[in-house]
Amino acid sequence: MEHRDDIGSRLGMWVFIFTEILLFGGLFLVYAVMRSKYSPEFHQAALHLNTFIGALNTIVLLISSATVAMSVTAVQKGNNRFAVRFLLITLICAVIFLINKYFEWGHKISIGLYPGSDLMLTLNHGSVMFFSLYFFMTGLHMLHLIIGAVLLMVVTVRVQRISINRDRYVLLENSGLYWHLVDLIWIFLFPLLYLIT
Amino acid sequence: MDLFVSAAISDYINSFNFIQIRISMLSEAKHITSYRAYMVVLITLMILTAVTITVTWIDLSALTVLTALLIASFKAGIVMKYFMHLKFESSLFKILVIMVLSIYVLVIILLFFDYLFR
Numbered sequence: 001m002e003h004r005d006d007i008g009s010r011l012g013m014w015v016f017i018f019t020e021i022l023l024f025g026g027l028f029l030v031y032a033v034m035r036s037k038y039s040p041e042f043h044q045a046a047l048h049l050n051t052f053i054g055a056l057n058t059i060v061l062l063i064s065s066a067t068v069a070m071s072v073t074a075v076q077k078g079n080n081r082f083a084v085r086f087l088l089i090t091l092i093c094a095v096i097f098l099i100n101k102y103f104e105w106g107h108k109i110s111i112g113l114y115p116g117s118d119l120m121l122t123l124n125h126g127s128v129m130f131f132s133l134y135f136f137m138t139g140l141h142m143l144h145l146i147i148g149a150v151l152l153m154v155v156t157v158r159v160q161r162i163s164i165n166r167d168r169y170v171l172l173e174n175s176g177l178y179w180h181l182v183d184l185i186w187i188f189l190f191p192l193l194y195l196i197t
Numbered sequence: 198m199d200l201f202v203s204a205a206i207s208d209y210i211n212s213f214n215f216i217q218i219r220i221s222m223l224s225e226a227k228h229i230t231s232y233r234a235y236m237v238v239l240i241t242l243m244i245l246t247a248v249t250i251t252v253t254w255i256d257l258s259a260l261t262v263l264t265a266l267l268i269a270s271f272k273a274g275i276v277m278k279y280f281m282h283l284k285f286e287s288s289l290f291k292i293l294v295i296m297v298l299s300i301y302v303l304v305i306i307l308l309f310f311d312y313l314f315r
Binding site: 007010011014018021022025032033051055058059062065066068069070072073076173176177183184187188190191192195196 | 227229230231232235236238239242243246249250253261262265266268269272273276277279280281282286287289290293294297298301304305308309312313
């Protein structure tokens with residue numbers, strides 16, 4: 001009989017998630033200090049962000065999180081076909097998120113708002129801090145989202161091939177945990193960046 | 198005598214059944230959350246998102262950020278409890294999460310003590 005430790009496996013994933021929380025936590029600390037220092041500038045700069053796209057991406061991520069959670073339920077019930085469908089919905093949500101981000105960032109870059117641009121040099125220090133934090137935090141979040149999506153693609157194939165099944169599905173659970181972390185970070189990014197006008 | 202033996206045998210069989218029940222309970226210790234429960238959680242999270250957006254439209258000045266953060270923390274709590282299965286994990290997981298979050302809150306407090314009173 002092979003040796004397996006699913007609880008230990010999940011515990012390891014949680015420890016990794018803690019390091020991720022502290023990584024983003026550090027950035028939120030920078031945000032908090034800069035915001036208390038440049039409150040009016042932050043309010044002014046946040047007007048440039050599109051609340052509608054932000055809200056849409058929030059909903060998309062919430063749905064994707066729910067479908068990952070449901071795919072775990074489906075695998076636990078032995079229904080791999082359902083699980084694959086749920087995972088595909090999640091991946092579609094990830095693509096929708098990235099398309100929205102493409103238009104959002106694309107618009108800002110086209111009007112010359114990006115770190116190190118000529119326009120940024122003319123802005124006051126508070127606005128520069130806001131946009132730098134905006135690009136860095138949403139960029140790092142997007143990187144996590146892409147990694148999570150790649151991970152879920154691998155998982156989807158393995159669920160399809162039944163190498164992830166009702167008896168062993170810890171890889172699906174751990175990838176799900178990573179995906180929920182992506183959702184978790186966005187839950188804080190959205191109000192702090194988009195809704196402070 | 199005959200009766201006694203048959204009673205002893207049935208006792209023995211019963212105890213065996215009891216062990217079997219215990220074993221099957223152990224293997225089913227994992228909790229399966231229903232699709233419906235996840236739908237309820239999802240709808241709750243969406244309503245809270247709508248509330249966050251509406252609240253920031255109303256100008257509460259300094260309270261706006263605080264309300265938005267409180268709602269966000271509440272949403273994060275729901276995600277961790279249900280989506281991340283923390284509710285059904287052993288207390289070790291819960292203790293670790295509480296410890297990490299406490300350390301982070303402590304760092305925030307220390308930072309602002311330094312920053313605001315320097």
